[in-house]
Amino acid sequence: MAVKFFGQFLIGQGIVSGEALLNAIDLQEKNNLKFGEMAAAMGLVTPAEIQRAHNAQMSKDMKLGDLLVEMGVMTLVQMNDVITRQKSTHLYIGEALVQVGALTNDELQKQLDAFKADQAEYVSNGIELPITSANSQIWEMTADLTYKMITRVLDLRFRPGKCTLATVIPQNFMLAAMDLSGDVEARYLISVSEGLQKSIARAILSETSVDDEPAEVLEDTVMEFVNVVCGNVAAKASQTGIIININPPVTLHPPADGLPIPEGHRALSFPIHIDDGDTMELILLIKE
Amino acid sequence: MKKVLVVDDSLSVARQLEKIIAESGDFTCVGHAKNGAEAIKMNHTENPEIICMDMNMPGMDGLTALRTLSVMDKEVKVVMVTSLGGVGDKFTEALRLGAKNVISKPFEAGDVLRILREL
Numbered sequence: 191m192a193v194k195f196f197g198q199f200l201i202g203q204g205i206v207s208g209e210a211l212l213n214a215i216d217l218q219e220k221n222n223l224k225f226g227e228m229a230a231a232m233g234l235v236t237p238a239e240i241q242r243a244h245n246a247q248m249s250k251d252m253k254l255g256d257l258l259v260e261m262g263v264m265t266l267v268q269m270n271d272v273i274t275r276q277k278s279t280h281l282y283i284g285e286a287l288v289q290v291g292a293l294t295n296d297e298l299q300k301q302l303d304a305f306k307a308d309q310a311e312y313v314s315n316g317i318e319l320p321i322t323s324a325n326s327q328i329w330e331m332t333a334d335l336t337y338k339m340i341t342r343v344l345d346l347r348f349r350p351g352k353c354t355l356a357t358v359i360p361q362n363f364m365l366a367a368m369d370l371s372g373d374v375e376a377r378y379l380i381s382v383s384e385g386l387q388k389s390i391a392r393a394i395l396s397e398t399s400v401d402d403e404p405a406e407v408l409e410d411t412v413m414e415f416v417n418v419v420c421g422n423v424a425a426k427a428s429q430t431g432i433i434i435n436i437n438p439p440v441t442l443h444p445p446a447d448g449l450p451i452p453e454g455h456r457a458l459s460f461p462i463h464i465d466d467g468d469t470m471e472l473i474l475l476i477k478e
Numbered sequence: 479m480k481k482v483l484v485v486d487d488s489l490s491v492a493r494q495l496e497k498i499i500a501e502s503g504d505f506t507c508v509g510h511a512k513n514g515a516e517a518i519k520m521n522h523t524e525n526p527e528i529i530c531m532d533m534n535m536p537g538m539d540g541l542t543a544l545r546t547l548s549v550m551d552k553e554v555k556v557v558m559v560t561s562l563g564g565v566g567d568k569f570t571e572a573l574r575l576g577a578k579n580v581i582s583k584p585f586e587a588g589d590v591l592r593i594l595r596e597l
Contacts (some may be wrong), residue, residue, distance in 0.1 A: 421582075
């Protein structure tokens with residue numbers, strides 16, 4: 191039901207054991223050299239030069255290879271050679287499982303097909319953003335996964351509205367927010383009315399009525415929905431090598447004139463028109 | 479009936495898990511801890527056979543608690559329940575620290591019970 195990686199899928203299906211997966215991951219870690227390790231193995235850099243570049247990375251937001259080129263330690267052609275060698279020798283988890291004897295080649299292909307079918311619902315659909323940014327594909331994927339989870343987890347029918355740049359976060363009954371850090375820096379917010387909060391609570395708690403639930407529990411269900419979406423966003427991002435850390439969710443109650451957009455941030459607003467006439471809003475507060 | 483301790487800062491997830499456990503017929507929930515530190519204390523007082531624990535909690539998080547529990551109590555079986563289950567590094571770290579399995583959110587009752595029964 192959630193975004194998974196291949197090893198997790200295989201354990202879930204009882205195809206491989208946790209021990210076999212860890213053996214395969216150990217093999218991957220030995221085999222798949224990082225850029226500096228590969229460059230050193232190819233005789234292009236010395237450990238001292240790598241250390242110098244690592245030190246320089248403390249003050250410069252650059253990849254190790256780009257930095258080594260800028261420092262004159264290697265040429266652009268050599269950097270590309272290292273990347274090509276990394277790609278051509280990369281051992282995928284399925285191949286590693288075959289090598290440790292946990293899977294046969296035939297079984298691997300069969301399970302890869304089954305995995306693809308299992309995860310098909312999380313293949314991203316196109317979403318148009320009003321801005322271009324280095325991480326546009328992450329924000330598109332975040333909105334797309336939010337829509338998919340509204341269907342899967344909340345069982346609500348809706349129509350996504352056009353994404354716009356917001357100048358204020360409007361007042362609503364409540365907002366649940368989660369800070370994202372790592373390779374991106376942003377705040378994920380879901381804004382809901384009182385009615386939608388109850389719809390979310392009914393779905394999360396699997397109850398037909400939540401009228402007697404304390405406010406604390408109702409708010410918690412919206413935070414949990416945000417947690418589920420952001421965790422799955424982090425999982426999906428990790429498949430493309432992008433690290434996203436999530437933090438415990440919080441709730442916000444904006445004043446009547448809304449919340450201002452903090453300086454240095456842009457706010458993407460995604461209105462979500464629910465079939466009963468209510469509107470939920472996804473807001474991505476992105477640090478630029 | 480096997481005794482299960484639920485560890486999650488979210489009241490709603492704790493409610494979901496407690497309901498699944500109560501309706502299972504073969505497990506009983508012995509309590510709900512809201513962070514890793516409480517889990518370690520309640521593991522001592524309630525002596526559960528299984529702990530279902532979130533990873534991402536304020537205060538002591540689930541992986542830190544798992545590290546401590548795997549040293550203090552070799553008998554208890556820990557299953558992580560997390561929205562981060564699909565992040566390969568987190569999943570691997572949990573297994574390396576001694577978790578028996580990782581349940582991704584959103585979960586279904588059948589998946590949770592199947593994993594608990596396999597322990």
